[in-house]
Amino acid sequence: MPEMTLVGAINHTLDLALRNDPDVILLGEDIGLNGGVFRVTDGLQAKHGRDRVVDTPLDESGIMGSAIGLAIAGMKSVPEIQFDGFLGPAYDQLVNHAGRMRTRTRGAVTVPMTVRVPVGGGIHAPELHSDSPEAIYAHHPGIKVVMPSTPRDAKGLLLAAINDPDPVVYFEPKRVYRSFKEEVPEDLYEIEIGKAKVVNEGDDLTVVTWGAPVFQCLAAMDELPDDVSIELIDLRSIYPWDIDTVCESVRKTGRCVIVHEAPLTAGFGAEVSSRVQEECFLHLHAPVQRVTGFDTIMPFYKLELEYLPEAPRIKKGIEECLAY
Amino acid sequence: MTQAPTANNRMAKAHSSAETLTEVSTETHLKWLRDMQLIREFENRTMQAYQQAKIGGFCHIYSGQEACAVGTIAATKQDDPVVTAYRDHGHALARGMSARACMAEMFGKITGCAKGKGGSMHMFDRPNWLFGGHGIVGAQTPLGAGLAFASKYENEVLKKGVHPDHKPKQKITLCYLGDGAIDQGAFHEALNLASLFDLPVIFIIENNGYSMGTAIHRHTANHENLVARGESYGIDSIKIDGLDIRHLYSEFKPFADRCRENSRPGFVDLKTYRYQGHSMSDPQKYRTKDEVEEYKNKDSIARLLNQLMEEGSMTEDSWKTMQNEIRDEVLDAVEFAESSPAPEVEAELFTDVYALPQKNLSPTAEYHHGARNPLL
Ligand SMILES: Cc1ncc(C[n+]2csc(CCOP(=O)(O)OP(=O)(O)O)c2C)c(N)n1
Ligand SMILES: [Mg+2]
Numbered sequence: 279m280p281e282m283t284l285v286g287a288i289n290h291t292l293d294l295a296l297r298n299d300p301d302v303i304l305l306g307e308d309i310g311l312n313g314g315v316f317r318v319t320d321g322l323q324a325k326h327g328r329d330r331v332v333d334t335p336l337d338e339s340g341i342m343g344s345a346i347g348l349a350i351a352g353m354k355s356v357p358e359i360q361f362d363g364f365l366g367p368a369y370d371q372l373v374n375h376a377g378r379m380r381t382r383t384r385g386a387v388t389v390p391m392t393v394r395v396p397v398g399g400g401i402h403a404p405e406l407h408s409d410s411p412e413a414i415y416a417h418h419p420g421i422k423v424v425m426p427s428t429p430r431d432a433k434g435l436l437l438a439a440i441n442d443p444d445p446v447v448y449f450e451p452k453r454v455y456r457s458f459k460e461e462v463p464e465d466l467y468e469i470e471i472g473k474a475k476v477v478n479e480g481d482d483l484t485v486v487t488w489g490a491p492v493f494q495c496l497a498a499m500d501e502l503p504d505d506v507s508i509e510l511i512d513l514r515s516i517y518p519w520d521i522d523t524v525c526e527s528v529r530k531t532g533r534c535v536i537v538h539e540a541p542l543t544a545g546f547g548a549e550v551s552s553r554v555q556e557e558c559f560l561h562l563h564a565p566v567q568r569v570t571g572f573d574t575i576m577p578f579y580k581l582e583l584e585y586l587p588e589a590p591r592i593k594k595g596i597e598e599c600l601a602y
Numbered sequence: 603m604t605q606a607p608t609a610n611n612r613m614a615k616a617h618s619s620a621e622t623l624t625e626v627s628t629e630t631h632l633k634w635l636r637d638m639q640l641i642r643e644f645e646n647r648t649m650q651a652y653q654q655a656k657i658g659g660f661c662h663i664y665s666g667q668e669a670c671a672v673g674t675i676a677a678t679k680q681d682d683p684v685v686t687a688y689r690d691h692g693h694a695l696a697r698g699m700s701a702r703a704c705m706a707e708m709f710g711k712i713t714g715c716a717k718g719k720g721g722s723m724h725m726f727d728r729p730n731w732l733f734g735g736h737g738i739v740g741a742q743t744p745l746g747a748g749l750a751f752a753s754k755y756e757n758e759v760l761k762k763g764v765h766p767d768h769k770p771k772q773k774i775t776l777c778y779l780g781d782g783a784i785d786q787g788a789f790h791e792a793l794n795l796a797s798l799f800d801l802p803v804i805f806i807i808e809n810n811g812y813s814m815g816t817a818i819h820r821h822t823a824n825h826e827n828l829v830a831r832g833e834s835y836g837i838d839s840i841k842i843d844g845l846d847i848r849h850l851y852s853e854f855k856p857f858a859d860r861c862r863e864n865s866r867p868g869f870v871d872l873k874t875y876r877y878q879g880h881s882m883s884d885p886q887k888y889r890t891k892d893e894v895e896e897y898k899n900k901d902s903i904a905r906l907l908n909q910l911m912e913e914g915s916m917t918e919d920s921w922k923t924m925q926n927e928i929r930d931e932v933l934d935a936v937e938f939a940e941s942s943p944a945p946e947v948e949a950e951l952f953t954d955v956y957a958l959p960q961k962n963l964s965p966t967a968e969y970h971h972g973a974r975n976p977l978l
Contacts, residue, residue, distance in 0.1 A: 311888060312815035335785035335821045336739055336813050366738060367787065404659040404721050406737045574955045578721045579658035580710035584947045 279461035284454045287429035287462050288318050288394075291436045292356070294466060296326045302440060303348060305332040305341060306358030306394075315360055316396055316455055342368035342393070346375050346445075349391040354440050358394045362449075363406025365395060376445040377420030392439040393447045397425065398490050398539050399571075399586050400453035402579040409576055410489070410540035415447045416517035416549070422471055423516040425449040427492040429462050431514055434469030442471060449516075453490040474520035476527070480507035483533040483600055486524055486550055488513040491537045491587055498592035508596065516546055524550065525557040532563040533599050537587050542570045564602035569595040619852040626851065628915045634676060634847055635910065636924055638668035638903045641692045643925075643932045644701055645878075648691065648708065648722075651936060652882050657708045659721040664692035666877035669902035670808050671696040673850040674776060674872075677858045683731045683749040685742045686778035688723035689808075689876075690735040693778060699727045701935035711942035718945050719954065739779075740786030743805065746777025747796045747867075750803035754865060774862040775803040782813025784831060785822055796867040797835040804861055804868040805832070808844065810876045815888040832869025844874035845902045848909070875900075 282290060295302045304319060310333040313320030323331035334341050338359060345357035359365050365372070376389045399408035416423045422444055426432040432450070439446035477492065478499065485495050485508055492512050499508050509527050513519055528534045534554050536547035551566040569587045577585050645665045651657045664671070671692040675684065686693045694704050699715055707714030708722045716726050725735040733749060736742040753773035756762040762771075783789055784807060796803050807828060813821045824830060832839030838861070842853045854870065861868040875897040879886050910916035945951075 307813075308815045315814075333816055333820060335816075336782040337785045337787065339787050340785075364738065367741075402658040404723060404737070407660065572951065574952060577951055578710050578719050580718060580944050581947060581951050584951055 279463055281459040282429045282462045283456045283459050284426075284429050284432050284450065285316060285318050285456055286459075287432045288436060288450065289320060289322070290462065291433045292319060292322060293325065295354075295356075295437065295440050296322065296330055298466065299354060299440075301352065301354045302356060303330050303332065303353055304356045304358070305334050305345060307334055307336055307341070307360055309333065309358050314358065316452065318394075318396075318450070318455075319358070338364050338366070338368035339371055342371040343375070345391050345393070346371060346379075346389055349376075349389045349445070350379060350387050353390075355391045356394060356440060357391065360396070361403075361407045362395055362397045362409040362411055365411060372415070372421065372445070372447075373418045377418045380420060380444065388443050389445045390441075390443050391445045392436070392442070393445070395447060395449050396452045396455075397449040398451045398453055399576055399582055400490055402582065403452075404578055405576045408582070410538065410571070412447075412449060412488075412516045413540055413544060413546040413549075416546055420444070422446040422518065423449070424471055424514060425451065425489045425516055426514055427451060427454055427489055427512055429460050431469055431475065431512075433462055434467050435471065435514065437466060438468040438471050441468065446471065449489065451490040454493070457493070469514070472515045472518040472520060474523040475512045475514055476509065476523065477512050478508060478510040480509035480531065482507045482531055483535065483596060484509045484511060484524070484527040484531045485535050485537060485592075485596065486511045486513060486547075487537040488516060489539065491539060491592075494587060494589050495537055495592055497589035498596060501589065501593050502596065506596075506600065513550075519550070521553055521557070525554060528554050528558045529561045532561050533602075534558075534562070535567045535569060535592070535595050535599050537569045537592055537595075539571050539586055541573045542568060543573050545570055564599045567595050567599045619856060622855045623848060623852040626848075628910075630676070631848075631906065631910060632915065634672055634851075635903065635906050635916070636928065637672045637696055638847070638906070639925065640701070640928050640931065641665075641668045641671070641695050642903060643928045644691060644695060644704070644935070647932050647936050648705070649878070649882065651705075651709070651939075656940065657722065658710060659708075659723065660688070661708065661722045661882045662689040662880065663876070663878040663882070664689055666897065666901075667808055667810060667844070667874045668692055669847040669850055670806070670844045670872050670874050671778075673844075673847040674806055674854055674858075674870075676851055677855040678774060678776060681731050682773050683733055683746075683753065683775040684778075685733040685746045685749060685775070686735065687739060687742055687780060687783065688735065688737050689780070690723065690725045694725040694727060694732060694735070697727060697732045698730045699725065699732065701931055702938045703727075705932075705935040706939040706942050709939040709942070710944065711939055712945050712950070713938065713942040717950060717954075719950070740783035740788045743777060743779055743783065743786075743789045743792040744795070746775050746803045746805065747792045747799075747801050749777075750775040750796065750801035750867070751799065754799075754801055758865075772802055772862050772865055774858055775801075776806060777803050778806045778808055780813065781807055781809040781811065781818050781828075782816070782821060783807075784828065785813070793832065793835045793837060793867070793869070797837050800865050801867055802861055802865045804858060804870060805837075806870045806872055808872055808874055810874050812876070812880065812888065814880045815884070815886075817888060828871040829869065837867045837869045839869035839871070841871040841873065844872035845897075845900050845905070847902055847906055
């Protein structure tokens with residue numbers, strides 16, 4: 279099995295999807311000739327042609343809207359929005375069209391579109407290039423939201439998203455893009471949207487996270503005494519999310535810490551916390567804790583690591599939850 | 603406020619281009635040379651500092667486009683609002699921001715123009731009427747319309763500013779954007795609104811031929827006739843060579859004066875070129891080295907320098923002196939940025955989000971259940 283980075287795995291998967299399904303079409307700013315700002319689509323235009331890997335003008339509303347137009351006509355469109363912050367101009371099309379088309383037409387018109395968006399901080403980029411807006415899109419009915427953190431998951435989730443009959447926002451944590459390699463199977467496989475992954479089994483406390491903080495959580499766990507046993511869950515799908523896996527774990531451990539990069543207030547952690555409290559109330563030994571970004575704008579790079587939930591802060595959160 | 607569309611030909615011809623240039627003193631020409639060279643030198647040191655990882659975030663170099671900011675800002679008054687995109691170091695310096703404040707901002711230091719919070723893409727200088735530095739491409743265009751709306755309102759409704767000559771003081775807003783930005787919806791909305799409301803704003807397209815890695819003929823329709831976009835909204839529109847600052851100024855100054863006098867928007871297709879990659883990380887697969895060289899041969903600084911030397915206003919020696927002074931100024935800025943203190947977490951991470959401190963922002967509340975917040 280070849281080893282791939284997250285970037286490599288996504289590139290490989292898009293290549294496969296283009297090869298196997300003539301309905302798949304990629305569009306975005308500089309994704310073709312230039313191969314994308316993060317080189318995620320490198321070489322794909324040369325291989326599959328300008329008709330299928332399309333360089334667009336700089337117009338997010340136009341990209342998103344025309345990707346929806348393609349999708350309602352039956353294509354599997356895969357638009358790229360260059361950075362998290364640039365979803366702004368595309369927001370109207372995404373939530374007011376993509377998310378509502380099925381309901382509006384009672385299923386007669388659907389949007390099999392996959393929106394790829396690099397997300398999150400940790401690469402010394404400024405605001406608008408470091409944000410984590412997953413909760414905003416999870417809040418809108420009709421849209422699915424996923425965020426893989428590993429190359430293997432990235433492939434399975436991307437194929438699932440492309441083949442999903444509904445619109446999926448596929449967030450790619452930039453901090454992980456090239457941070458490590460792992461073996462990725464070459465065949466076509468899907469990972470079910472809505473299924474979490476237990477990264478590490480444990481008995482004392484459940485940590486729920488997604489995206490780049492998975493690795494900060496692992497680093498924090500390394501710093502804990504050997505006799506502390508943590509169950510780490512990578513949610514992978516933000517909406518729909520795997521309530522069963524999370525709640526089963528919390529019923530076992532009795533404690534839960536949620537970690538995400540987005541600001542605390544109305545972050546997706548608030549939803550997870552609320553559900554855990556509803557479903558696991560009698561099993562909880564401590565209040566659910568959240569270790570997150572702050573309710574501030576993502577700071578410029580000098581303070582970036584103070585803002586992000588890094589290992590020391592996660593460790594402290596775990597310790598406090600354990601000591602409650 | 604009149605809302606009827608104003609036809610282009612109703613614009614008073616204030617001044618011809620040729621007349622404009624003869625009124626410019628040698629001192630002013632020397633100042634243009636100095637301002638452009640300052641930007642060039644500043645950008646050279648910026649690239650160096652970026653490569654040494656002293657500057658973080660994204661960084662877009664203005665080299666090659668100096669005449670655009672210097673030549674257009676020269677045609678305005680110090681309190682005319684200016685707003686631009688993320689390739690903004692040149693505008694900041696031309697507007698009068700100190701090289702120190704600009705450099706320190708990129709270094710993320712508290713002595714920067716925005717305490718190191720905005721960085722390279724978000725240069726702001728409120729005293730000098732520079733309203734950014736904006737990262738979302740095209741999104742500054744309606745802001746420009748809004749700035750002009752405010753000055754028109756102050757002028758016509760509040761009747762605030764009155765010039766010594768007792769004429770109402772109409773400001774003109776300069777709103778810069780790239781050729782890529784004209785593809786954005788916000789741009790079209792802003793042009794329509796500005797024309798409909800007679801807003802005194804000039805949309806200056808710094809047309810360097812590329813939207814990141816996409817050449818203009820691949821990213822915008824009817825690319826050879828950009829002025830048609832302005833004209834389609836009933837806006838007076840001109841195309842100007844942005845590599846020749848004298849020509850630029852002589853065309854732009856009367857144009858801007860007319861927009862000011864008539865309280866009408868303007869549209870300028872300012873043809874220019876950027877020497878460096880789109881940002882500091884750009885393999886530039888989309889253009890040839892020859893093309894870059896071709897434009898470097900038309901360099902706006904070299905052109906003005908040659909003209910001034912031919913006219914005897916500049917000598918090899920005085921040019922050396924000027925270059926040395928500028929180098930010292932920029933080296934001082936780098937040194938200043940380097941030795942300035944970094945922002946402190948408590949002091950800077952949780953401030954400037956709202957006017958007053960808010961309880962949720964404090965680190966002590968971030969994950970503590972029921973923790974006491976010192977701000978409460
Ligand atoms: C809404 C939005 N989309 C995409 C980007 C990424 N991006 C930054 S600059 C740029 C190209 C803009 O080109 P142009 O307007 O011509 O300005 P130039 O860089 O040439 O000065 C792109 C695609 C962005 N910052 N904002
Ligand atoms: Mg451009």
